[in-house]
Amino acid sequence: MIGKKIHEYRITRGLSLRSLGEATGLTAAFLSQVENDQASPSISSLQKIATALHVPMFSFLEDEIQTEEVVHHDSRKKLTFQKEKITIEILTKNINHKIGAFLIRLQPGETNKTQMLYSPTEEVMYVLQGEMEIWLGERRHRLLAGDSVFYEGPNLKGYMSVGTEELIVVCAMTPPIL
Numbered sequence: 001m002i003g004k005k006i007h008e009y010r011i012t013r014g015l016s017l018r019s020l021g022e023a024t025g026l027t028a029a030f031l032s033q034v035e036n037d038q039a040s041p042s043i044s045s046l047q048k049i050a051t052a053l054h055v056p057m058f059s060f061l062e063d064e065i066q067t068e069e070v071v072h073h074d075s076r077k078k079l080t081f082q083k084e085k086i087t088i089e090i091l092t093k094n095i096n097h098k099i100g101a102f103l104i105r106l107q108p109g110e111t112n113k114t115q116m117l118y119s120p121t122e123e124v125m126y127v128l129q130g131e132m133e134i135w136l137g138e139r140r141h142r143l144l145a146g147d148s149v150f151y152e153g154p155n156l157k158g159y160m161s162v163g164t165e166e167l168i169v170v171c172a173m174t175p176p177i178l
Helices: 002-012 017-024 028-035 043-053
Strands: 078-081 086-090 100-106 111-113 122-129 131-136 139-144 148-152 156-161 167-174
Touching: 002 028, 002 043, 017 028, 017 043, 028 043, 043 078, 100 156, 122 131, 122 139, 131 148, 131 167, 139 148
Parallel strands: none
Antiparallel strands: 078 086, 086 100, 100 167, 111 156, 122 148, 122 167, 131 139, 131 156
């Protein structure tokens, strides 16, 4: 499903596999495997592809117009990356709003190093469970359950689950280009 949507966006933008590869730093062969669902991209690779195509990562999951206002926990769209042990769920029905809300789950000891997005954002993270170390520019902050942080998106360099339990974070972002 993801591969097909990446292919559609690439073709719509008139890009070859080689030119998308040059824009992302990924090989055309790897991108071809992703488009044909023969390889699964890491979160870093998927974000590079989304940035090069100027679309949010979650647009690769958009397949139908949802009219419901309520999003039930068992019907959320989610991206799971086994290698990085991270899951990102969209809390709104789609990404076609001025603000997006996401639930992020990161296993203990795991790190998510972020990629530059194609447009600046403003973001808030609220820790529901676990402990998080977050890197904003050159500064590091430790957040516990109940703590929150606001930042300009380009300042986010990464974050890590530093506790012994799964880190669960709610992230609100405007515009919602994750």
